[in-house]
Amino acid sequence: MPFPSGGQARMVVVTRSRRPEEREPAPVDPVARICVDVPLAHLDRPFDYLVPTTMDDAVVAGSRVRVRFAGQLVDGVVLERIAESEYPGTLEWINRATSAEPVLAPEIARLARAVADRWAGALSDVLRLAIPPRHARVEAQAPAGEPAKAPPPPDPGPPGGGWARYPAGPAFCRAVADGRAARAVWQALPGEDWPARLAEAAQAALSAGRGAVVVVPDRRDLARVDAALTAALGAGRHVALAADLGPAERYRRWLAVRRGAVRAVVGTRAAAFAPVADPGLLAVWDDGDDLHAEPRAPYPHTRDLLVLRAHLAGAAVLLGGFARTAEAQLLVDSGWAREIVAPREQVRAAAPRVAAVGDDAQIARDPAAVAARLPSLAFETARAALAAGAPVLVQVPRRGYLPALACATCRAPARCGACSGPLAATSGHAIPACRWCGRLAGDWRCPSCDGRRFRAVVVGDARTAEELGRAFPGVTLRTSGGAHVLAAVPAEPALVVATPGAEPVAEGGYGAALLLDGWAMLTRPDLRAAEETLRRWYAAAALVRPASAGGRVVVGADGGLAAVQALIRWDPVTHAARELAERAELGFPPATRMASLTGAPDALADLQAAARLPGSAELLGPVPVETAAAGTARPDAAPAGGTDGGADGGADGGADGSLERLLVRVPRAEGAALAEALHEAAAVRSARKAAGPVRIQLDPLELI
DNA sequence: TCAATCCGTATC
DNA sequence: ATACGGATTGAC
Numbered sequence: 001m002p003f004p005s006g007g008q009a010r011m012v013v014v015t016r017s018r019r020p021e022e023r024e025p026a027p028v029d030p031v032a033r034i035c036v037d038v039p040l041a042h043l044d045r046p047f048d049y050l051v052p053t054t055m056d057d058a059v060v061a062g063s064r065v066r067v068r069f070a071g072q073l074v075d076g077v078v079l080e081r082i083a084e085s086e087y088p089g090t091l092e093w094i095n096r097a098t099s100a101e102p103v104l105a106p107e108i109a110r111l112a113r114a115v116a117d118r119w120a121g122a123l124s125d126v127l128r129l130a131i132p133p134r135h136a137r138v139e140a141q142a143p144a145g146e147p148a149k150a151p152p153p154p155d156p157g158p159p160g161g162g163w164a165r166y167p168a169g170p171a172f173c174r175a176v177a178d179g180r181a182a183r184a185v186w187q188a189l190p191g192e193d194w195p196a197r198l199a200e201a202a203q204a205a206l207s208a209g210r211g212a213v214v215v216v217p218d219r220r221d222l223a224r225v226d227a228a229l230t231a232a233l234g235a236g237r238h239v240a241l242a243a244d245l246g247p248a249e250r251y252r253r254w255l256a257v258r259r260g261a262v263r264a265v266v267g268t269r270a271a272a273f274a275p276v277a278d279p280g281l282l283a284v285w286d287d288g289d290d291l292h293a294e295p296r297a298p299y300p301h302t303r304d305l306l307v308l309r310a311h312l313a314g315a316a317v318l319l320g321g322f323a324r325t326a327e328a329q330l331l332v333d334s335g336w337a338r339e340i341v342a343p344r345e346q347v348r349a350a351a352p353r354v355a356a357v358g359d360d361a362q363i364a365r366d367p368a369a370v371a372a373r374l375p376s377l378a379f380e381t382a383r384a385a386l387a388a389g390a391p392v393l394v395q396v397p398r399r400g401y402l403p404a405l406a407c408a409t410c411r412a413p414a415r416c417g418a419c420s421g422p423l424a425a426t427s428g429h430a431i432p433a434c435r436w437c438g439r440l441a442g443d444w445r446c447p448s449c450d451g452r453r454f455r456a457v458v459v460g461d462a463r464t465a466e467e468l469g470r471a472f473p474g475v476t477l478r479t480s481g482g483a484h485v486l487a488a489v490p491a492e493p494a495l496v497v498a499t500p501g502a503e504p505v506a507e508g509g510y511g512a513a514l515l516l517d518g519w520a521m522l523t524r525p526d527l528r529a530a531e532e533t534l535r536r537w538y539a540a541a542a543l544v545r546p547a548s549a550g551g552r553v554v555v556g557a558d559g560g561l562a563a564v565q566a567l568i569r570w571d572p573v574t575h576a577a578r579e580l581a582e583r584a585e586l587g588f589p590p591a592t593r594m595a596s597l598t599g600a601p602d603a604l605a606d607l608q609a610a611a612r613l614p615g616s617a618e619l620l621g622p623v624p625v626e627t628a629a630a631g632t633a634r635p636d637a638a639p640a641g642g643t644d645g646g647a648d649g650g651a652d653g654g655a656d657g658s659l660e661r662l663l664v665r666v667p668r669a670e671g672a673a674l675a676e677a678l679h680e681a682a683a684v685r686s687a688r689k690a691a692g693p694v695r696i697q698l699d700p701l702e703l704i
Numbered sequence: 705t706c707a708a709t710c711c712g713t714a715t716c
Numbered sequence: 717a718t719a720c721g722g723a724t725t726g727a728c
Contacts, residue, residue: 031716033716034716036715036716038715042714043714043715046716047715047716048716049716050716067716069715069716070714070715070717070718070719071715071717071718071719072717072718085716087716089716090716091716092716687713687714688712688713705727705728706726706727706728707725707726707727707728708724708725708726708727709723709724709725709726710722710723710724710725711721711722711723711724712720712721712722712723713719713720713721713722714718714719714720714721715717715718715719715720
């Protein structure tokens with residue numbers, strides 16, 4: 001696949017080389033150093049080409065070209081023009097100047113190289129992530145949107161006024177407004193209008209005469225920040241970048257940024273590369289959301305990418321969310337970032353009251369009592385909120401994540417003997433469990449036919465909504481998830497069933513939230529299960545009114561678990577510290593730097609043999625991995641948010657399909673050496689056309 | 705001793 | 717993919 005390049009190249013200043021005898025090198029800097037679009041690791045370096053006089057104007061640093069490389073025409077980007085080449089051989093002429101637009105800004109060129117180095121990838125791979133496909137017609141038009149001299153912001157007001165509830169908030173905004181490279185990790189208060197806070201921070205950067213980049217996980221968050229930026233800055237002062245805009249609109253907005261017509265950007269994942277001139281603020285919302293992990297090589301992560309970019313560009317960084325990741329905690333612990341958190345009394349005043357149901361110990365002691373309590377507590381909580389005229393949020397895992405069960409003989413839905421909740425099989429347990437109370441159903445017996453065996457039934461939010469509808473006759477039922485995501489619901493009684501990440505905002509806040517199947521999410525065999533579950537709980541619970549206004553949350557999980565305690569006490573910081581300590585003890589990122597190598601067994605062994613790993617490197621595995629096709633269902637909302645809709649592009653192992661995964665672990669200080677060694681080994685293999693791809697991922701999200 | 709051919713390697 | 721250089725082989 002070539003660099004993103006438009007189809008209609010004929011429309012613009014396309015300069016083709018004339019017949020060979022007529023070509024003459026440009027009088028000044030006749031040599032162009034070019035990054036060619038070939039993904040091979042051993043070709044990850046610039047190649048020099050001669051610039052004919054006819055292309056002198058169009059071939060500039062950052063412009064797109066086509067060149068003959070190893071006998072075929074490939075796309076490339078000009079890195080620089082120089083006086084002479086050090087290449088001893090004869091230089092080839094540039095075949096065609098695709099366009100004179102300098103799409104690769106110098107800052108982004110440096111960033112892309114650093115990203116390639118950090119994640120053991122090739123520059124050409126990173127450029128494919130950083131530069132959107134060309135659209136010739138759009139490029140030929142004048143800069144989109146308003147001219148740079150747009151009307152001034154409507155409300156100049158005190159910068160960062162909404163940050164006053166956080167002791168360190170105003171100081172951070174002042175620093176950004178002064179153009180200083182402040183760095184902060186921010187835990188938003190429950191119910192916080194966080195898009196407005198981000199917009200204020202962006203406004204501070206603009207007031208310093210610098211640019212701002214805000215990256216959010218998905219389209220829904222993008223729409224909210226987009227609106228907040230319009231409110232704070234006025235129309236035409238920013239753009240929203242998303243992959244699903246369509247090629248023309250996407251390129252139009254991106255070009256407006258590159259040409260300096262706008263200096264503030266909000267977008268999903270790929271927007272972290274937005275070529276904002278002189279960025280003063282780089283912000284990411286909810287860095288724990290796995291949509292921030294780029295699924296295409298070299299698999300960079302938004303948070304780490306922006307941290308890297310901030311270093312290179314001297315920009316401020318803001319990592320915000322209701323939850324805090326172990327990675328953010330490390331940035332705080334190491335002193336790299338300051339924390340922006342509200343005082344306890346502010347948190348208590350803003351948070352809803354949280355109750356946990358699903359205490360295993362109590363169930364063992366007195367199953368009937370607990371079983372009777374769960375539905376009644378959840379139902380009573382919901383009923384009270386509805387009676388008070390408020391909507392109730394019900395968070396359920398995505399369809400297919402929790403396959404429900406039915407009787408194998410009569411196909412009646414299998415229900416919990418204690419509380420009549422639906423039974424489900426989970427990946428963690430051999431014995432099915434109740435989705436409501438978590439009680440294990442080892443002694444299950446079908447009430448209608450006395451059968452003892454189960455069959456799987458696909459069930460998800462739709463079924464849950466149906467069941468709730470029966471339990472609350474006459475109450476409006478709304479669902480949000482999958483392809484149909486609601487942005488907001490009105491302040492009126494309704495049951496709102498949503499998958500994680502698709503929870504609509506409620507006008508005036510929800511009266512209550514029921515977080516179902518929490519115990520199942522928590523017991524997933526995943527290193528990040530607790531952090532991820534808590535993150536989803538916070539996201540839902542933050543939409544509920546404060547306890548003082550009657551806001552209630554019921555979570556279906558054991559109240560003794562650390563994550564549940566963190567929700568009840570609304571204490572994301574303590575939980576992140578604990579999480580980081582655990583990772584340190586286990587030797588997992590971010591306490592260490594880790595690389596995951598996935599491929600066919602012989603390819604893996606081959607790469608391992610070629611790699612001159614740091615002496616400190618520790619090998620874990622290899623262990624067999626499931627093939628992508630048979631992969632486990634992701635318990636993920638993923639509502640049309642992804643940036644690039646990317647094909648996987650990764651290693652799809654040998655023909656026999658059996659893949660192995662090897663983990664390589666080094667101390668954090670050796671991370672760069674590890675990445676370099678792996679990239680070098682990949683170069684050795686690609687140079688000798690070694691068969692079988694190996695996917696190299698640094699600090700992969702999924703461990704174990 | 706030279707030329708045709710094969711193989712590995714670089715790709716500007 | 718294709719082109720090149722060096723090694724290899726086979727005939728004189």
